[in-house]
Amino acid sequence: MVPINYYLILSAIIFTIGAVGVLSRRNALIIIMCVEMMLNSVNLTLIAFAGQWNNLAGQIFVFMVMAVAAAEVAVGLAILIAHFHLSKSTNIDDVNLMKW
Amino acid sequence: MNSADLQLNLHPVLPELLMVAATAAVMILDMFNRKGRTPTKAALPWVALVGVLVTAAASIWLIGQPVSSFQGMAINDTRAQALNLVVLAGAALTILLSIRYIPNVNRQTGEYYALILLVSAGMMAMGSATDLMALFLALETFSLGLYILAGLNRTDLRSNEAAMKYFLLGAFASAFFVYGAAYIYGATGSTRFDLIANALFDGKADPSLLAIGVTLLIAGFGFKVSLVPFHMWTPDVYQGSPTPVTAFMSVGTKAAAFAAFYRLFAFALPSEQATWGPVLGALAILTMTLGNLAALRQSSLKRLLAYSSIAHAGYILVGLATATSAGIDGALFYLISYAFMNMGAFAVIILLERQGEMDALGNRLNGLAQRHPQVAMLMSIFMFSLAGVPPFAGFFGKFFVFAAAVSGGYSWLAAVAMLNSAIGAYYYLRIVVNMYFAEPTEETRIEPQQASIPLAFALGISAVFTVALGVLPSLWTNLVQSGALNLVAMR
Numbered sequence: 085m086v087p088i089n090y091y092l093i094l095s096a097i098i099f100t101i102g103a104v105g106v107l108s109r110r111n112a113l114i115i116i117m118c119v120e121m122m123l124n125s126v127n128l129t130l131i132a133f134a135g136q137w138n139n140l141a142g143q144i145f146v147f148m149v150m151a152v153a154a155a156e157v158a159v160g161l162a163i164l165i166a167h168f169h170l171s172k173s174t175n176i177d178d179v180n181l182m183k184w
Numbered sequence: 185m186n187s188a189d190l191q192l193n194l195h196p197v198l199p200e201l202l203m204v205a206a207t208a209a210v211m212i213l214d215m216f217n218r219k220g221r222t223p224t225k226a227a228l229p230w231v232a233l234v235g236v237l238v239t240a241a242a243s244i245w246l247i248g249q250p251v252s253s254f255q256g257m258a259i260n261d262t263r264a265q266a267l268n269l270v271v272l273a274g275a276a277l278t279i280l281l282s283i284r285y286i287p288n289v290n291r292q293t294g295e296y297y298a299l300i301l302l303v304s305a306g307m308m309a310m311g312s313a314t315d316l317m318a319l320f321l322a323l324e325t326f327s328l329g330l331y332i333l334a335g336l337n338r339t340d341l342r343s344n345e346a347a348m349k350y351f352l353l354g355a356f357a358s359a360f361f362v363y364g365a366a367y368i369y370g371a372t373g374s375t376r377f378d379l380i381a382n383a384l385f386d387g388k389a390d391p392s393l394l395a396i397g398v399t400l401l402i403a404g405f406g407f408k409v410s411l412v413p414f415h416m417w418t419p420d421v422y423q424g425s426p427t428p429v430t431a432f433m434s435v436g437t438k439a440a441a442f443a444a445f446y447r448l449f450a451f452a453l454p455s456e457q458a459t460w461g462p463v464l465g466a467l468a469i470l471t472m473t474l475g476n477l478a479a480l481r482q483s484s485l486k487r488l489l490a491y492s493s494i495a496h497a498g499y500i501l502v503g504l505a506t507a508t509s510a511g512i513d514g515a516l517f518y519l520i521s522y523a524f525m526n527m528g529a530f531a532v533i534i535l536l537e538r539q540g541e542m543d544a545l546g547n548r549l550n551g552l553a554q555r556h557p558q559v560a561m562l563m564s565i566f567m568f569s570l571a572g573v574p575p576f577a578g579f580f581g582k583f584f585v586f587a588a589a590v591s592g593g594y595s596w597l598a599a600v601a602m603l604n605s606a607i608g609a610y611y612y613l614r615i616v617v618n619m620y621f622a623e624p625t626e627e628t629r630i631e632p633q634q635a636s637i638p639l640a641f642a643l644g645i646s647a648v649f650t651v652a653l654g655v656l657p658s659l660w661t662n663l664v665q666s667g668a669l670n671l672v673a674m675r
Contacts, residue, residue, distance in 0.1 A: 092370075099363060106356050115352055122359035126366050133370035141375045142366075145317050149362055152324045156355055159328050163335050163351050167344040176352070179345050182420040 091132035098125035112167075112174045116160050123153045195251050196258035196312050199239045199268050203305035206235025207298045214294025225293065229283045229638075232297040236276045236304070243268040247663065256376045257315040263516065266664035267311030267443040270519045273649075274435035275304040277527040280642035281428040284634065285534060289337045289426050289542075296336065300432065303329035307436045311443035314451055316365040316375040319444055323361065323408065326440060327354050330433060334425040337542065346424025353407065353417045361404025367397030368452075377452035384455045398453065398460065402467075405448075409441040409497050412470040419478075422490035426542055430486060431530035434493045435523045438500065442519065445504055446512055457507050464505035465597045472498030472604040479611050485533050485544045488611065489526070492570065495608055496522055502601050503585040506592035513661065514584030520660055521577030521653050525569040528646030531639055532563045535630045549615055551624030559630065560619045562647050569650045571612035572605050577653035584657075 098121060105118030127146045134142025164174065171178055194201065210232050217225050243265045250261045278300060286296050306325030313319040331354060335347025369375050371393035372383035383389045406414040422430045449460055475495030482488040496518075503515030536544040553560035569576035582605060589598040653660055 099359075102359070103356075106352075112348065112352065116355070119352075119355045119359055122356075123362065126359065126363045129363065129366040130369065133366065133373075136370070137373040139373065141317075142369055145320075145366070145369065145375060148317050148321060152321070152358075155324070155328055156358070159331050160351050160355065163331060163344070163347045166335060166338050167348050170339070170341050170344055176348070179348050181342055181345050182423050 088132050088136045091128060095125040095128040095132070098122075098128070110175050110177055112164050112176050115176065116157060116164070120153060120157065123149055193251055193253040195246060195249060196253045196260035196264070197309070198246060198260075199243050199265075199272075200305045200309050200312070202239040202242055203235065203301050203308065206232060206239070207301040207305070209235065210294060210298045210301065214298070217294060228294055228297050229279050232301055233276060233279050235301060236272050236279065240269060240272045240276075243272065244663070252314065254318075256378055257318045258309075258312045259314045260312060262664050263443070263446070263512065264308075264312040266516045266520075267439055268308045269664075270439040270516070270523050271304050271307045271311075271436050273520065273523045274432055274439070274527065275300055277523075277531075277642045277646060278428050278432040280638040280645075281431060281527070281531055281534060283638040284636035285426065285428055285639075286336070288539075289340075289343075296333070299329045299333055303333065303432075304436065307440035310440035311447070313444065314377045314447060316368065316377075319448070320362055320365060322440075323444070324358060326437070327358065327408070330429075330437070333429045333432075334421055336426050336429060340424075340542065342424040343426065343542065344424075346421045349417050349424075350421045357404050357407035357414065360400050360407075364397045364400025364402075364404060367393050367400065369397075371397060377447065380452040381454060384453065394456075398456075401448065402463070405441055405445055406467065408437055409445070409501075410471075410494050411467050411497060411501065412474045412494070415471070415474070415494050418494055419487050419490040422493070423484060423486045423543060427486065427530055427534050427537065430490075431527050434489070434526055434530075435519075438493070438497055438522070439519045442500055442504065442515060445501075446515075449504070450507065450512070461505050461507055461594075464501055465594060468498045468501035468505055468597065469600050470498075471495070471501060472601060473607075476604050476607040476611075480607070483546055485536070485546050485549075486542075488546065489529060489533070492608065492611075493526070495604065496526075496570075498604070499582060499585060499601055502589050502594070502597055505597065506588050506594050508588055508592045511585065511588035511592055513664070514581070514588045516664060517584050517653075517657065517660055518581035521569065521581045521650065524646045524649040524653070525566045525576070525578055528562065528566040528643055528650060529570065531643045531646065532559060532566070534639065535559060535634050537634060538631055539633060545627070546615065546618070547625070548627045548629075550618050550622035551628050552619045554624050555628055556630055559643075562643055563619060564616045565647050565650055567612040567616050569654065571609040573609070575651070575654045577650045577657075579654060580657040 102118045102122035106115050109115055130142040130146050247265045252259045286293055303326045306322050309322035313322050331351040334350050335344055337343035371389045372380045410418040472495050475491050479488050479491035500515045500518050503511040533544050536548045569578035572578045572582040586598045
């Protein structure tokens with residue numbers, strides 16, 4: 085059996101890639117995809133822990149995360165489209181009307 | 185698992201169920217509005233309001249019947265009901281503020297009221313959740329609704345921008361939150377708060393995994409309550425959102441996230457209090473200080489109240505950091521008084537807004553007392569209360585929280601909080617001074633199209649409760665502490 089640390093390190097790497105992507109990318113669509121990647125790395129963590137503890141709570145939690153991620157994308161894309169209608173841009177550097 | 189776990193007791197989720205039922209009623213009623221015929225449109229807010237009032241009655245009825253249900257995922261105790269009442273007060277006042285306002289912003293008013301009710305249900309579920317999964321679902325239920333509400337005005341770029349910023353940062357923070365929840369599960373083998381606490385008491389938990397998990401959870405929560413390193417979104421989202429939504433956000437999210445903070449730290453991590461107490465205290469100091477200092481130099485009234493709401497989150501956190509029963513009850517009193525005084529202040533801002541904009545500059549209040557003495561008087565009540573001047577509700581909120589901090593061994597925290605109240609008093613009282621002693625300009629006027637009877641009603645209710653809770657704080661404390669006597673210490 086693969087030791088749990090391998091799963092944890094892999095998911096931490098994926099989570100970090102996602103987080104760095106959110107902070108460095110300027111296209112809102114890519115940012116949403118990076119958030120999805122972070123959530124999926126969380127799912128991997130949960131599954132690994134569920135295997136380690138040998139109970140189902142972690143696996144059920146994964147379903148919750150997946151459902152929420154789907155809802156989040158639906159809302160996020162709708163907001164993105166509404167914004168694109170007005171500003172004709174998906175670049176978040178253009179989202180700068182309000183500061184300080 | 186024993187047989188008591190298998191009984192289906194709906195009491196812990198009864199208020200949430202009633203709110204979801206009201207949501208469904210509003211949406212079904214809204215279906216009859218298609219094709220220009222609008223026979224039921226005017227009834228929608230009132231249906232929503234009845235739903236809120238029925239739920240509030242159910243919440244009060246449930247006080248004093250503590251029970252845990254759904255295999256320990258949800259609990260009904262006095263504090264859950266107190267939180268419900270805070271959220272419901274905010275929702276009811278928001279509905280009154282919206283009746284005239286929202287049709288100018290977005291014609292889909294049915295969806296608006298349905299979302300307000302659904303978001304309230306999510307916030308209320310935060311307060312009764314005693315499981316990481318339930319907490320996560322509640323958090324996302326209200327967050328997703330609020331993202332939509334922030335962007336309600338689809339033709340206004342600022343509203344779109346608010347929704348976009350709120351969504352991107354909120355989704356980012358949710359990922360941290362759920363990653364933290366995963367690590368806490370990994371450290372203790374359970375998502376239930378009581379089992380997590382047991383695992384910690386037995387020393388079975390892995391301390392490094394737990395530390396990672398709790399840190400990530402604090403970051404996720406910190407975003408929702410806008411604690412200081414995670415507060416960047418707050419002023420922009422508050423300024424860009426339609427004003428009734430801003431008012432609802434400032435009251436509701438604060439109440440919900442603080443309830444969840446309390447549940448998590450008091451129920452799941454009581455054994456680690458020596459660690460998280462000072463951490464929360466330090467966050468409280470950062471939050472109060474930065475919120476107050478930034479509020480000093482704001483010209484937009486909505487932005488000013490956004491920074492002031494950050495500062496108030498800091499004061500409430502003082503009560504949680506002490507981790508005593510008095511501190512928690514103080515924080516709850518603070519939340520209910522904040523609900524009324526803040527809603528009232530936002531109602532006045534709505535009166536000052538011009539057609540087609542969703543913000544008002546502070547100089548519109550100059551000399552308001554000469555033109556509209558009643559409005560100026562009400563605004564003064566809200567400002568004095570926010571500043572913490574006796575005999576208003578805000579004073580007792582601060583008094584309970586700071587007194588709990590002193591008696592809980594956090595005198596340094598209380599001292600910093602009091603200094604901060606003095607800074608805060610400066611910008612609240614400056615508004616009062618400007619209203620009474622500055623010369624009115626042509627900007628000083630109330631827009632007749634914003635003034636409506638429901639809004640006046642909301643202003644009146646807010647003012648009455650701001651004064652009543654200040655003169656008779658026992659109105660609230662008797663209600664929410666009557667059932668708490670059989671609950672030992674923090675639990």
